[in-house]
Amino acid sequence: MKKFALVGKPNAGKSSLFNLLTGLNQKIGNYSGVTVERKIGQFQDYEISDLPGIKTLRSTSPEEKISKEAILQYAKDKTPILFVANGMQFEDNLMLFSEIADLQIPCILLINFKDDLSKNKIEINTTSLSNTLGCPVLLMNSRDGDGLSELEYHIKRDGFKIPNAICRSLYDSFENGLLVNSFEKDLAASEANGKNDHAEDFFKRQKVISSMIRSSITEIKNRDNYLSQSKKWDGFLLHPIFGLLFFLFTLLIVFQSVFYLSGFPMDWIDSGFGKLIELVQTNIKVDWLASLLSDGIIAGLGGVLIFIPQIAILFFLLGLLEQSGYLSRISFLSNRFLSKFGLSGQSVVPLMSSWACTIPAIMSTRIINDPKERMAVIMASPLMTCSARLPVYTILIALIFPDPTAGFFNMQGVLLLGLYLLGLIATLLVALIVNKRSKIKPNPLWSLELPIYRFPNWRNVFYNMYQKTKTFVLDAGKIIFIVSIILWFLASFSPKSETFIENEYQSQLLLEQKDTPISLESIALEYSYAGYLGKVIEPVIKPLGYDWKIGIALLSSFAAREVFVGSLATIYSVGSEEDALIKTRLKNEINGKTGQPRFNVATCVSLLLFYVFALQCMSTVAIVRRETDSWFYPIFQFVGMFILAYIAALFGYHLFL
Amino acid sequence: MTNTAFKEGEKAIVIEIHGTMEFRNFLLANGISIGTVITKNYSPSFSKLTNFSVAGKMISLRNTDFSAIDLAKI
Incomplete structure (x- = not known):
């Protein structure tokens, strides 16, 4: 089977495109680092790999290492790459593309978020760019599939072409067998002789790319307007008082909703299982079989399946937070607070993902570039309240508060929020202890990218909820x-x-x-x-x-x-x-x-x-x-x-x- | 120019980056180098972070790291 891979910077829309092409439903979110491992799917006669986002081939972070190694392997095998670039960060994305172009891997350059480009009146001359780069350049919007047919046409025609090398230094290193895992050694050597090869390479690339951009893009300054809407929202959501109050209010709404909205469907499921048990006991005449079905299997399954509405609502609301871009704002808001426990805003995504399930959350710790902090989150995150605890909590809370209403509040919801907070406090304390006791060398380098706010894609939110509940x-x-x-x-x-x-x-x-x-x-x-x-x-x-x-x-x-x-x-x-x-x-x-x-x-x-x-x-x-x-x-x-x-x-x- | 003198909404050009080579390369990977134009977005005191726009992205750095970047207002 023929193969190609989706490669690009973080949050460029690779997983949305992967889902469009393969019909699969990989997790999509509006923040960097949603994909932390290689995913495989099939599109017609092709096997497609969706790689985690990577900023540069000189990256050393764990989730970028996967992509770096895969790309270097593609360079050896000449496996084609569909490079997905965020159109609104085009020069920045072209820097990574130029590194891949230098490895002489067959490529198609796909410029994503066509809708944002047209909204901001930014025109990209794809023909001129394609002539300069030496490979096909296409425009597309992976969120709604606009431009998909043209992409399919190029893939079917095997339209991947080896681009022109932009700055040969990486390619030369690769030819000499120096590239694989050599950057860390290069860095040490550079520190010793005071010569920064990385910077020299960066400036050469930047010069070439700037001239390409000048000849292919009409109005780059409009990007300021593109970010301005998000900045207005941030004025409120990152406000020292209103921002924190809004965050606490969001949490309260989530946990109140889990109880309020799930009441009726839970009663329906409950009575449905009750009727099923009655049906089995009346119609099955073999005593042991009726008992096995009604007292064993149906009672056991019914005891857990009744919680489907609560779990689905929790996943739905977490999906809204992920897709809107608000999750990264929570990282920003909580950075200083978390630093008291040896963590940073980067830990927020894995920790909040733990509310759904600890397993993907632990995998997503790969986005944390400090190994010491990463270990602290791995050790502490199972204390965050995952969805599997929800059935246990719900049934016990209902026994403590048989009558849940107390004025405006649902006391069951308040106790549930209390249990989530207890889990959070325990998580932070364990993280602090691990940080104090661990002998792992910390990495002081830290940055956080805030994505623009986007209206959640309902299809993705509902499908994500459906998949996780299933x-x-x-x-x-x-x-x-x-x-x-x-x-x-x-x-x-x-x-x-x-x-x-x-x-x-x-x-x-x-x-x-x-x-x-x-x-x-x-x-x-x-x-x-x-x-x-x-x-x-x-x-x-x-x-x-x-x-x-x-x-x-x-x-x-x-x-x-x-x-x-x-x-x-x-x-x-x-x-x-x-x-x-x-x-x-x-x-x-x-x-x-x-x-x-x-x-x-x-x-x-x-x-x-x-x-x-x-x-x-x-x-x-x-x-x-x-x-x-x-x-x-x-x-x-x-x-x-x-x-x-x-x-x-x-x-x-x-x-x- | 210090971070305090650089007000929200103002633009500045990077004229020097201090710190280790690893740190400078880390900034390069984020698209920040000498000559880059950045716009300061916000730096709320409670967060100890500075957020700025560069090449269509909104990036936050710790205030201590951000102070290693020398800027000239434009």
Whole structure:
């Protein structure tokens, strides 16, 4: 299969174009560093690679290293490059293009954001530029696909041409085998002899490119107007008082919306699963199969799928922030505050991405050019509240605040915001400790590019929301499906005989107290395999206010925290004669010893604190191992967070008891 | 010219860049070199950052790094 790659500076619209060509749905955002690894797709007979943005081939940052190495490989193989340039930053983008042109790689130069160019009355003479550069030059808008047919025509005709070399120095180095990984050594040599080869090369290129620009572009000064609208918005959004208030208001709106907007759809899903359980129990006559389906699989899946509306709303709102360009403003606003914890504004994108999922967030730490700060974010970001915690929080918050309204505020939403803030505080403190203790050499070089504000592309926002919610449902669904079956089996079968359980039931009936009703189902569950397993771990979890049933749910959620709710649903379905749904079951569950509700405020607070701090996600462990290239960090992180979670849960339980 | 003397909305030309070669090359990668014209956008005291426009981009640098760039008002 023929190949070509999308190459360009950060935030030039490469991923939008990749999605247009391949029909795939890579993440798109309005900030630098959205793509941090190579993505592969297919366009007709071509395999397309979407590379992370790169500023220069002399880059040394981790995500740019991927692109640099790939481009040098393309130079060897003569793999064509579709160079995507941001039309509004054209000279700057041509500097990188000139480096690629010098490597004599077949190219098409695509000038993106045609709409911005025409709005600002900037005309680019593509024919003249194409003649000067020696390769096709096309105009396009990757956001709406304007100009796509012309690009397709050129790709189909294999229109990639080797451009004229602009400044031969890089090419000569490459021919001599000096380019690969030699820049760092060059830098050291340059420092020693006081001669800056990079600067000399830069000025030569700049001179050639300036003359090209003069002959091909009509009005470059209009770019000031292009930025002026964004600057007006920044006057308010980066204001020392209004900017910070707006940021806090945005967060409040996000968390209030998660509860307010999701109420009705969650009720529909809840009653839908209730009806499905009824349907299964009425129509399936084989008892064990009906029980497996209704008490095991449907109860387990329903316990988690009910949270789809909340997760979708969270992803939707985060998508709006990403696409509008506001996320970079949050980086700007928070830079000084974060510096107190050894972090910078560059950490904001990975940290806020952790609210969706820690795995892409840890990968996006590659945009942080300080290795010490990057390690601090990798170690701390699993403490940020990811979407998998949302089902656990929601069900426990509903038990603490059965009636959520308190005037204008939804108290459930306020407590949720509090938990997110607790996660954030823990993240910052851990980052501070890692920064103080780490022996990694810091990189003092730092800059932050603010993109212009753009109206979010609704298609991308909705598709992003759909994709992420689907991933959550499928990933969690698979695990919950398997865990539900195992738990149902463990909770439904016993090493003891039915006669023994019946006798035990009869003897406990004689001792029954008014407030603690005994059922045959609960006795059977207590003597099941799950019951025995639960009793083994009960001494460890008892100080936290948990019984063995909660212990089983905790144990089953070690691989993925969202499994907790599904496991509770399965365990309490098997051990109950009622057909009530999970929330009602938990509310009605009574502590046999005290006669009080099992899920009282103290237990719920203890569980909430446990899930705020515990690292119960094997995928995160795997990604930390990959990004740090060591087992030490993920193991240290897992054990450390577990100890922290245990202490916090213990403290929380005794505080509210 | 100091950062304080360079007011928001004003334009200036880069006349000298101090600091290590690594820092100067880092600025080059961001499109900042001697002769570049920049416009100061904002430098709120709470952020300790200076944001300026250069070649169609809005870039922020730490105030300490920005002070290593000598500018002449135009």
